[in-house]
Amino acid sequence: MRVLLAAAVLAASFAAAPAHATGLATCDSGPQEKWQPQEKLQKILTERGWQIRRVKIDGGCYEVYAITEKGERVEAYFHPVTLAPVPTQRR
Amino acid sequence: MPATVRIWDPYLRVVHWLLAAAVLLAWATGEGWGLWHEWLGYAALAMTAARLPWGWLGPRHARFADFLHPPRHTLAYARSFLAATAPRYLGHNPLGGWMIVALLAAVAATSATGWLFTTETYWGIEWVEKLHKWCANVLLALATLHVAGVATACFRHRENLVAAMIHGRKRTPGLSDIA
Numbered sequence: 001m002r003v004l005l006a007a008a009v010l011a012a013s014f015a016a017a018p019a020h021a022t023g024l025a026t027c028d029s030g031p032q033e034k035w036q037p038q039e040k041l042q043k044i045l046t047e048r049g050w051q052i053r054r055v056k057i058d059g060g061c062y063e064v065y066a067i068t069e070k071g072e073r074v075e076a077y078f079h080p081v082t083l084a085p086v087p088t089q090r091r
Numbered sequence: 092m093p094a095t096v097r098i099w100d101p102y103l104r105v106v107h108w109l110l111a112a113a114v115l116l117a118w119a120t121g122e123g124w125g126l127w128h129e130w131l132g133y134a135a136l137a138m139t140a141a142r143l144p145w146g147w148l149g150p151r152h153a154r155f156a157d158f159l160h161p162p163r164h165t166l167a168y169a170r171s172f173l174a175a176t177a178p179r180y181l182g183h184n185p186l187g188g189w190m191i192v193a194l195l196a197a198v199a200a201t202s203a204t205g206w207l208f209t210t211e212t213y214w215g216i217e218w219v220e221k222l223h224k225w226c227a228n229v230l231l232a233l234a235t236l237h238v239a240g241v242a243t244a245c246f247r248h249r250e251n252l253v254a255a256m257i258h259g260r261k262r263t264p265g266l267s268d269i270a
Contacts, residue, residue, distance in 0.1 A: 022123030053215025065215025073214040075125070091124050 158188030
């Protein structure tokens with residue numbers, strides 16, 4: 001019976017596993033109405049030679065999946081108000 | 092007659108626990124631990140690849156032919172399992188046997204889609220990420236069912252199957268058991 005209980009607890013803990021907010025970076029970016037549009041960031045990066053794959057929002061930052069002008073795959077973070085790059089923890 | 096018999100060989104036991112650890116840690120590192128997560132995914136795939144040849148070359152209870160039963164037989168076992176009259180198997184029981192195949196396939200699919208996401212062509216592509224997460228959720232559901240099945244068998248047959256997967260030995264079969 002104790003084993004069954006342990007299995008149930010294990011299953012419940014998986015079900016309760018939190019989603020999103022990766023903790024790689026956080027931006028103190030305030031309300032979304034004051035953010036610069038994603039399109040502007042995409043335009044800047046594309047002009048730099050990046051191939052943009054996807055832009056998401058994570059931890060209040062714009063999270064960009066892209067291939068850089070050097071052909072490197074990157075997951076880069078930008079502040080949505082200033083559009084400045086935000087350093088991430090590589091782990 | 093000795094009180095216990097050797098069922099699980101050392102290779103199988105090591106691969107089992109390394110695979111379990113890789114899957115659990117990969118799950119835990121899925122959000123925000125990209126480098127760790129990638130290497131754990133490769134480790135899980137490697138352990139799956141390591142298990143496959145053992146299914147033909149390994150000792151008796153490690154072989155697929157020992158524990159993969161035809162559907163009719165498996166269904167009959169499932170009915171007796173639900174009715175709590177299922178016999179004790181020394182190796183994998185028919186449901187457990189198919190669970191091994193399902194788990195190995197799910198690990199392979201999860202690792203493959205995860206790897207795909209890291210390639211230049213599919214980097215950042217949404218459907219690849221969705222497919223990978225879906226595979227991972229299926230894998231976790233199967234793993235939970237696996238643990239629940241093991242727990243139920245432990246309880247029904249009054250034996251510690253987790254310990255058996257550590258030291259490899261199980262109680263000597265009785266008259267009604269299936270060796």
